[in-house]
Every structure is written in C-alpha cells, then in structure tokens.
Amino acid sequence: MVSGGDCCIMSSLTAESLNTGFLPTWCPGCGDFGIWKSLQGAFATLGIGPDDGLIVYGIGCHGNMYDWMKMYGFAGLHGRALPVAQGAKLGNHSLPVVVVSGDGDCLGEGGNHFIHAAKRNPDITVIIHDNQVYGLTTGQASPTAKPGFKTKSTPGGATDAPINPLTLALVSGATFVARGFAGDLPGLTALMVEAMNHKGFSVVDVLQPCVTFDKVHTYQWYRQRLYTLDGIGYKPDNKLIALEKATEWEDKIPIGVFYKEEKPTSEGLEPALTGEPLYKLPLDVAHWDKLLNEFV
Amino acid sequence: MKDFVTWTIGGEAGFGIMSSGTMLARTFARSGYHVFAVNDYPSLIRGGHNVVTVRIGSMVFNGVTKELDILVALNSETVERHKDELSKGAIVMFDPRDKAWTAQDLPNATLLPIPLRDIISELHADTVMRNTVCLGATVALLGAPFEALLSVIRDQFFRKGQDIVDQNDKIARSGFDYVTSHFSKVTSMHLSPGTITEKQVIVNGSEAVGLGGVRAGLKFAAIYPMTPINAIITFLADHAKDLRIVYKQPEDEIAGINMAIGASIAGVRSMVATSGGGFALMVEGLSLAGMVEAPLVIDLGMRVGPATGMPTYTEQGELLFAIHAGHGEFPRIILAPADAAEAYELTTKAFNLADRFQVPVFVLTDKYLNESQWCVPLSRFSKPVSIDRGKLILDDTGILDGAFLRYDPVPPDGVSARSVPGTKHGQYYANSFEHDGTGHMTERADKRREMVEKRLRKMKAIAKEATPPELLGDSDAELTFVTWGTTKGAVLGAMEMLQKQEKKVAVISYPWVYPFPTEATKSLLSRAKRVIDVEQNATGQLATLIRAETGIDVGEKFLKYDGRPWFPEEIVALCHL
Numbered sequence: 007m008v009s010g011g012d013c014c015i016m017s018s019l020t021a022e023s024l025n026t027g028f029l030p031t032w033c034p035g036c037g038d039f040g041i042w043k044s045l046q047g048a049f050a051t052l053g054i055g056p057d058d059g060l061i062v063y064g065i066g067c068h069g070n071m072y073d074w075m076k077m078y079g080f081a082g083l084h085g086r087a088l089p090v091a092q093g094a095k096l097g098n099h100s101l102p103v104v105v106v107s108g109d110g111d112c113l114g115e116g117g118n119h120f121i122h123a124a125k126r127n128p129d130i131t132v133i134i135h136d137n138q139v140y141g142l143t144t145g146q147a148s149p150t151a152k153p154g155f156k157t158k159s160t161p162g163g164a165t166d167a168p169i170n171p172l173t174l175a176l177v178s179g180a181t182f183v184a185r186g187f188a189g190d191l192p193g194l195t196a197l198m199v200e201a202m203n204h205k206g207f208s209v210v211d212v213l214q215p216c217v218t219f220d221k222v223h224t225y226q227w228y229r230q231r232l233y234t235l236d237g238i239g240y241k242p243d244n245k246l247i248a249l250e251k252a253t254e255w256e257d258k259i260p261i262g263v264f265y266k267e268e269k270p271t272s273e274g275l276e277p278a279l280t281g282e283p284l285y286k287l288p289l290d291v292a293h294w295d296k297l298l299n300e301f302v
Numbered sequence: 303m304k305d306f307v308t309w310t311i312g313g314e315a316g317f318g319i320m321s322s323g324t325m326l327a328r329t330f331a332r333s334g335y336h337v338f339a340v341n342d343y344p345s346l347i348r349g350g351h352n353v354v355t356v357r358i359g360s361m362v363f364n365g366v367t368k369e370l371d372i373l374v375a376l377n378s379e380t381v382e383r384h385k386d387e388l389s390k391g392a393i394v395m396f397d398p399r400d401k402a403w404t405a406q407d408l409p410n411a412t413l414l415p416i417p418l419r420d421i422i423s424e425l426h427a428d429t430v431m432r433n434t435v436c437l438g439a440t441v442a443l444l445g446a447p448f449e450a451l452l453s454v455i456r457d458q459f460f461r462k463g464q465d466i467v468d469q470n471d472k473i474a475r476s477g478f479d480y481v482t483s484h485f486s487k488v489t490s491m492h493l494s495p496g497t498i499t500e501k502q503v504i505v506n507g508s509e510a511v512g513l514g515g516v517r518a519g520l521k522f523a524a525i526y527p528m529t530p531i532n533a534i535i536t537f538l539a540d541h542a543k544d545l546r547i548v549y550k551q552p553e554d555e556i557a558g559i560n561m562a563i564g565a566s567i568a569g570v571r572s573m574v575a576t577s578g579g580g581f582a583l584m585v586e587g588l589s590l591a592g593m594v595e596a597p598l599v600i601d602l603g604m605r606v607g608p609a610t611g612m613p614t615y616t617e618q619g620e621l622l623f624a625i626h627a628g629h630g631e632f633p634r635i636i637l638a639p640a641d642a643a644e645a646y647e648l649t650t651k652a653f654n655l656a657d658r659f660q661v662p663v664f665v666l667t668d669k670y671l672n673e674s675q676w677c678v679p680l681s682r683f684s685k686p687v688s689i690d691r692g693k694l695i696l697d698d699t700g701i702l703d704g705a706f707l708r709y710d711p712v713p714p715d716g717v718s719a720r721s722v723p724g725t726k727h728g729q730y731y732a733n734s735f736e737h738d739g740t741g742h743m744t745e746r747a748d749k750r751r752e753m754v755e756k757r758l759r760k761m762k763a764i765a766k767e768a769t770p771p772e773l774l775g776d777s778d779a780e781l782t783f784v785t786w787g788t789t790k791g792a793v794l795g796a797m798e799m800l801q802k803q804e805k806k807v808a809v810i811s812y813p814w815v816y817p818f819p820t821e822a823t824k825s826l827l828s829r830a831k832r833v834i835d836v837e838q839n840a841t842g843q844l845a846t847l848i849r850a851e852t853g854i855d856v857g858e859k860f861l862k863y864d865g866r867p868w869f870p871e872e873i874v875a876l877c878h879l
Contacts, residue, residue, distance in 0.1 A: 028742065056704070060723040062564070065734070072731050073742055076704070078723035079731040080567060081743075082560065083590050089524075089557040093564025093572070094723065096548050097522060101568070101723055122553035277543035278521075285569035285696070285722060287546050289519025289689050297513070297541070298683050301503040302332070 019055050021046035028073040033141075037188030037214025041135060042071050044191050045106070048198035049077065052102075059102040062091040064111030067142050068135035071106055085115025088123045091130050092272070098283040099273040102202065105132040110140050113149040113169045124178035124207050128272040131201045131208045134171055135188075137216040138223065145219035152255075157219065171211040172252035172264055176245055182208035183248065183265040187232055188215070189225045193261070200263065206271050213261070228259070235262030242266045303494040305360045308367050309440060311433065312353040312384060313376025315346055318433040323354030325458060326437060327675050328504050329451045330444075334496025336362045337504070339675035340867065345529070345613045351379060358444070360494045365795035368869040372443060372491060373411075374436045375400070376418075381408070391490055393443060395436060414443075414485060421476050431473050438477030443485075445492030448478045501680040507671035508533035508575070510642035510678075511601050514649025514665075515573055516545050517687050520599075522565035522572035524550045524558040529613045530669035531575040531603040555580035559587030559598075566596040567732050569696060569722035571653050575601035578620050579610065585627045588662055592632025594732040595709070595720070595757070597656035597663075597692075599649070604668040606865045615865025616669035618787050618838040622846065624664050625816050633716075633760040635663040636816035640790035642676030643683075644813055650687045655767070658692035659717055659760050666815065668838070670867045671788045693719040698726040706730060707739035711752045716759035761817055769814035770822035776801070779808035781877065782830035784856060785837065786812040786844050788867070793836050795870030796877075805879060812844070818851040827854050835859045836873060 024046045032038045049059065056076040063069040065084035072079035082090045087105045095103045105112075112120050112134050123130070138151040146159035150171065154163040175183045182204040186194040194212065201208035213232075215224050235242070235251070240262065242248065248265035273279050278287070291297065311322050320341060327337040336359045344350040357366045369389040375381045378401035381394060385408060388394070394411045396403055397418040405413065416439055418432040441451045451474055459466045481488075505513065512534045515523070525535050538549040548565075552558040558574050565572040576584060581602050591598045604620045606612035624636050635655050639645040645667060652663040699706045699721055708730035710718040718739075721728025731741030736753060738744045771784075775797050785793045790811040797807045810826055812819070827833060827848070835845040835856045840863040845856040860876050862868050 026742075056729040057724065057726050060568075070743075072733070076729065078729050079733075079741070080564070080594070081731060081733040081735060083586060083734055086556065086560045086587070086590075089552065089560035090564035090567075092550075093522065093524065093561035093566075094568040095564075096550065096561075097565035097568030097570040097572070098722070098724060118553050119557055122557065276548050278546040278548050284521050284546075284548060284565070287521060289521075289571070291516055291545060293544070294517070295684070297516075297545075298503060298680060301505050301509070302328075302501060302680065 019050050019053055021050045024049060024056065024076045026074050026076045030074050031070055032067060033218045035217040036067070037137060037212070037216070038067055038071065038135060040188035040191055040194065041068070041133065041212050041214065042075065044194035044198055045104070045133065046075070047191070047195040048202060051195070051199050052202060054102050059104065060094055061104045061106055062087045062094065064107040064116065065142070066108035066111045066135070066140065068106055068108040069111070085111050085119065087111065088116060088119040088132065092123060092126070092128050095128050095130055096273060096276065096279070097285050099129070099279050100283050103130045104202065105130060107132055108135040109137065109148040109150040109171070113171060113174070117149070120174070121178045124175055124180040124209070126272040127179060127181055127207045127269050129205055129207070131198070131210065133198065134209065134211045135214055136171060136211050137214045137220065139216045139219045141216050141219055155222070170252060171209065173249055175209040176249055176252065176265055180209045181206035181267050181269050182263070183252070184209065184263045185211045185213065185261045187213050187228060187261050189228065193234070197263070204266065206269055213259070231257060231259045232261055233258060235260050235264065303492055304371070305494055306357065306363060307371045307444060307491055307493060308355060308357045308369065309372040309374070310353060310355045310370045310384060311374040311376065311436060312351060312380030313433070315343060315350045315352045316348045317352070317376050317430055319352040319354050319376070322433040322437055323356050324504065324675050325451070325454050326356050326440060327677065328454045329441065330358045330446070330496070331502040331504050331677050332453065333446060333450045334498045335360060335493070336498060337677045338366060340366055340670065341673055342866070343614055351383065358493065360496050362498070363795070364798065365791040365870050368871050372440065374440065376432055376436070393488065393491060395439060397432070412488060412490065414488065416477070416480055421480065422473070425473055425476060427469065427473055434470055434473040435477035438474035439481045442478045442481035443488065443491050445489065448475060502677050503680050503683060504675050504677055505642050506533050506673055506675055507642050507645045507667050508603070508673070509537050510645040510676070511575070511649045511665055511667065512537040513683065514646040515599070515653070516541070516547065518650040518653035519571045519689050520547060520573055520653065521570045522548050522562065523574065524552045524561035525575045526552055526555045526558050526580055528577045528580045530605055530672040531577060531601060533672065534575050534601065555583040556587060559584040560590070562598055563587060563591050563594070563596045566598055567594065567722065569694065571597070571657070573599035573601065575603065577603050577605050578607045578623070581620070581627070589628035589630055589632065590734050591662045592628060592630070592634065592757070593734055595660040596732070597660050599652045599656055599663050599665065601665045601667060603672045604666065612865045614669065616838060616867055617863065617865060618668055618789065618843070621666065621786070621815065621843040624666055625847070631754070632757055633659070633661045633764060634816065635659070635661060635764055636666055637664065638666040638787045638812060638815045639671065640788055640811060640813065642671070643678045645671060646683060648813060654690045655764070657694065658690055659764055660692065660720065661760060661764070666787065668788055693717060695719055695721050695725055695728060699728045701727050704729060708741055709737060709739050709753065709756070711739060711756040714759065715763035716756045717763070765817040768817060768819045770819050771826060772811050772813060773808060773826060775808035776806040779806045779831065781805065781832045781834065781879070782808045782810060784810045784833060784835050784844065784848070786815060789836055789838050792868035792870050792873060796873035799870055799874050800877070800879065803879070815847070818847060820851045823848060824852045824854065827852070833858065834877070836868065838862055838868060
C-alpha cells in the first residue's frame, strides 16, 4: 500500500511548478533555455521546491534566469556569486545552494573567487554558462574564447590563451568536475542531479551556443563533435587522466563527469556546524563571565 | 608618591616589547590602578624600532602624556630617540653593555644601569628575555610588590607549562631584586596606592569589537587580514568552537563582504572588519548590501593612507569615505567609538540597528583604538544586552500564493519584513538590480521612484534614533572643542589641563556620526563661544560634515596627520591661552 504525504508532495513538484509567469528575455534559440529547463528538471527530480533552496546568480545573460525561476534567489554582482553562495551555505548548511554563473562572471571578474571556492570545497554546485562570449554587453570575447575567435573586442581574432574551466576547476581542488551541453536536456539534467547530489564543490561547465554573437559554435558545430565519457567507459577517479581528457577540443569534445572524489566540505570542517544550522543557533553567550575573565 | 607615571620600553622588533606593555598594564590594573598602553612600531616583523608606552594612574585618566617618566632601553637607539621626551627627573633604565650613558648625556634624568645581559646569562636564559628582567625592575621602581607581576606571569605562561612559568618568575624576580638591592634610594617613581576597587579588563579595540559582536549574537565573520584589525581575527578564530561561530578567511575583501552578505540573507548576524584599502575593495559590496537591504556590520579600522600609507600608524582619514562610499544612494549608519568600552557597546548596538533597519552599519575605529590596550571596568561588559532582530521571519510568513513582499514599499519607515531561504511561503529575490516588492527586476519609472523612496525613508527613521553628540565639561565654556572617535581621549586630557589653569572648557564628541545629528549640533554650537575642531586628519572631515549638515563653519581647526596620536599637551599649546 502506498501512502504518506511526503511522497505526494514530492511528486506534485514538477519542473513547470518552478516557473514564475515571467517570460524569458533571452534570444530565441539561446543555449540558456536548455540550461534553465535542465536545472528546473534537476530540482524537480530532487524534490527541491521554491522555498527549499537558494540559487545565487551572477551578472550576464545567464543571470536574468531568476525572473523565470521560482526559487529563493540572490541576483548578485558581476563575478561575486560564489562568495555570496558560500556565506549563505555557512549560514545554513542544510540549504541546497546552486550558483548560476557565466564564463565571464565566473572565470573573468570572479576568477579568484572560483579558485578559492574550489580549494575550500563547499557543498555548492556551480553551473557555468560557457559560450565564449559576453552576450549582455553585445558580443565581446569571454575568458574561454578560443584563439582566433572574432568578436567586437577582438576584431582580428582573440589572441589570449583561453581559460579551460575544467582544468582550472581540477587543479584548484574541485571535487566534482563535469561538462554538459545545453542542447541535450536529458543528459544535462542528469549531470546536474549528480552534481547536486555530490557532497562538495561541483562544477558543471555547460557548452552553449550564443545564437546572436557567435556564428561559428552553433548547435550543429557542437553536435558534430560531442561524445559522452560514459559511452567510452571512462572512470572519473583519476585527476591526471581527467586533466588530459579535459584538454580535448576541436574534432572531438567529451561531455560527462571528468572527475569525482569525496573530501570533507568547508561546512563539515567548521566546529560550529556540527548540528543545527548557524542561523538557528541561540544568540546569547553561555559563559560570558568566563570569556570576560580571559581579559582581566 | 606619584599619582601618574608614564613608562616606555623600546627596542628592536621581536624583543617582546609588545607583550611587556600588556603584562605591565595588566599587573597594575589588577592592583587598583588605571592603565593604558599604546604602541608605536614600523611595518616590519623583525628589526626596526618598537615602542610601547604604558601610563599608570592611581585614578582614572584620559589619554597618554607625551613626557616619559621611565624609559626602559633595550638598545642604545631607544635612548637616542626618546631622550628629548623625558620628564624632569625621569629614570632611564639601560644595560651599560649597550652604552654606558652618563649624567652628561642625560642631564635631567636619573640613570639606572642594570647589567641585563649578565643577569640573563647567569640564569642561562635567552637575551630576548631581557624585557622580563626590566618588567621586574619596573615593578620595584614603582614601589609595588612582586606578587602583582607574578600573578600575571602565571596567567600568561601557564599554558606553556610550569617550567616556563618558573623561568619567567626567576628572571623577573632578578630584575626586581636588583633594583631593591642596588637602587633602594630611588623612590621618586613610587606610585600612590591605586584607588580603583572594581575589577578591570584589559582589551584592545579589536577585541572589544569582537566581544561586542559575539555578545550581540554575531555568528559569522569573513575578515581578510589587515593591520590594524588583526586581533579580531585571532579572537574570533580562537573562540569559534566554544562560541559556535564561523570565522572564514576570504581570498580578498571583495569575497569577505559578499560572504558576509550571503550569511546575512541566510539569517545570520554577520560582520566584516578591515582598514581603508580593504574597505576600498568592499565598496562594491557595500552598495549591494544597500540594494538588497542586507543587515551588515562593518568594522572599519582606519590607518594612515592614501594607498598603503603607513600601515602601522593611526589616522581618522575615512569619515567622509565611509559616508559617501558606494555607487548609488542608499542609507547607512556610522558609529565612532572613542575607546574600547564604547567600541564594545556601539558594536552591540550596531547589530540591532543593522537588523532593525536592514542597512549596513559602520563601527569606525582606528589603529590607536584597535591596537592600544584599554583598561575598562568589568561592569561595562557585564550589563545585559537586548537583541532586536527587527522584522525577521524564520519559520513561515503565512502569506500564500507566492505573494510575500520582501520589499514591500509601503511601510512608513521603509523597513519591510524579511524571510530567509528556507522560510516557508517566503520565496523572494535579493536582487542587485532595481526590483519590485517580490524582488523581481523592474525598470519602470514609477517602481523605481517607489523603491528609492522606500530605502531612503529609512534615513529619516534612523535619524530619530541617533544618539546626540556628547557634551562634557563646563556649561559656560569660553572654549569648546568638537571632536570624534579616539581623539576624544586627548581632547579630554587637554580639557583637564586647561581647567587646572582655571579655564572654562567643554568638549563635544560624536559617538554617532551618521546620519548626522543636525539639530542637536546646531543647538550646541550656536551657544558655544570659541569652537575648535580637533581631528586626526589633514582636512578636518568632521568640520566639513558639520558645515554640510548645519551650515556652521568651524573655522578653527587643530589637525594632526603624522600618524602619531594626539597628546593633550599639544592641544593645550595650540590653544595659546
């Protein structure tokens, strides 16, 4: 006999129940749609409703997602989503916290925060909208832009070496490193679910076409090159092999989980966070006189 | 018998200069004296000239004097540098092996040669422990019993084991005995008995802010190391476990303030602390806190700028910076403690104000406050503290259908109810973009006006709560000083000196700087005769603020901007009375 209210509440949560009624302002065909829908699907799968989790957004096309995503949201400053997310997670370590960021937001303006978040290993999932382009400012090169890529800020083609989000995450200490594709909803949803289930800092770099400012890296371009790591029997348990795999580009581009390891989380190592979340702890000091006596 | 003695120890960095000052201060604070210790050191870890000055009084006093009564020289450079600061009849303690100073070199001083190195080598101790010999010798010079120092030695070293306690005891006692046996006739510095019966604490300003924070329910702090606020990191990190708080060291101050905002919107009382350069990096985040209406406490410990400036010296150069920092217009509160007791009390108040008005609140401190050791009656810290979290809803807003208006623009004081992620029926967006009541982005002209007015209405509500400036001294003053922050101590010292010369003097100071208490200031200044602004900066920032807010021009300004704190004598001299 099947019974229990919890089960019914869980099952009533669908991806659609995380809509707000606001219509997306992204360009038709933008890869952001696929990421948004996959994220809603992942939350629904995990039973995380509008009051149950927090998404911290950066600034960029990706960051406009909050308006059509019904979930506690923090639309932060450009590049600063990760520190806000870490503070919130330390404030309430039972709260699912996801960062929605972009390649410019996370790896340009917020590059230092990304490295340090990875080394701390907070139980946060960061989803990077990776399209090599600053869309919201109408088409300049992002930190992941490949050499030769022509944009408004690189009319002769990008000259700087690109940042590889996966290798940077790996060497910085991220404990879950994956790459997905915005044109593959079921695959991306599954990746996000796995990332959110991972206890620790999980990075999902999502390849997405910018249909307005990038005529090269189209859905078609990606589909011709992508293959899944699952499909080749890859095991994500070796950092050096993961690094090698993460540098594959051009003709063949792998997606899936590159690396995964269990490590204590930032919150798990805090002596104050062994029980109730920080925001629920009593505010009075139990042994005030004893504390003062240290200063006599 | 003397009521007050100013003692200075100087030597190379790494010679235990700083800890000597604290130990001497504690020794006399435990024996019924009022004490104060201030340091002067360059931005170096080893080498360089370090100085700690301790003033000891049998009764309460304000500020330190410029003149030194006892100079303890751990090298000859100390005598060279400070011989012009000696009071008449001052005692100079030195090791003749550094330099055999003579009466010709120091005509107004009493020489106290002590073979520090010989004593140390006889006891098979390290030369770095000469400071401990001097501590024992000082206690004898001041006519106090050795036991007073011994209790401090025990508490200072008990964690390191009985051997270390015994060794320090023996070394300090050798200094004490040397003075009692060789200089028994030198009694000029004997202190009259301490008159303070109440138990005292010795804290620096950073610790006082930390104590105020945890007393008020601080649970999260993200602080990047920076002189002069490092002691708050030590305090919070050391007590993280027993007080159940989280101290996180961020990668930079930008991350620090954003982490603190994140913790704040999660429902946690949180703070940051920094100095001017670090605060410059936080300015973007300050504006974010203003926009998402996150309660936040910022301890801004000023030091000498611009840029890296003189990192270990003091200044009050960031009053107008704190008032104007941040892109866009949003409310804030600025409190400016004058001493450690106020630093504690104003910090507890800051957390309540931050929660009630959902704004950033500054505790504006400086190097002199943060790194000096202050003596405060224990009772100032024991008073009950009430905690007011304002319109915070943790469990359930009770408002169904996603209609919870986190940024409800209607309340007359501009303060709307807030939920935290996880609060049932409380879903909203903390949004750095302009937003409507639920936090959704809007760029509509009417909504924009509504939200700007909502936020700025708080300023009026806050202003009603402002503490008026403090007026001390004579009601019929011929001379009125206006000042703020730690400069108040020296100004009070100057007032006392002038009053001894039968002058009528008053002091106006501002523990609450912003929103500026305009009406109270107008009323006080319109009655005053000669008004002098005294500040630790080069442009007279308080005077500028007073003029901007009241139209009153405080024409006469005493400004000091060499990184060294004001001394009462300097202020008196400048008055030309």
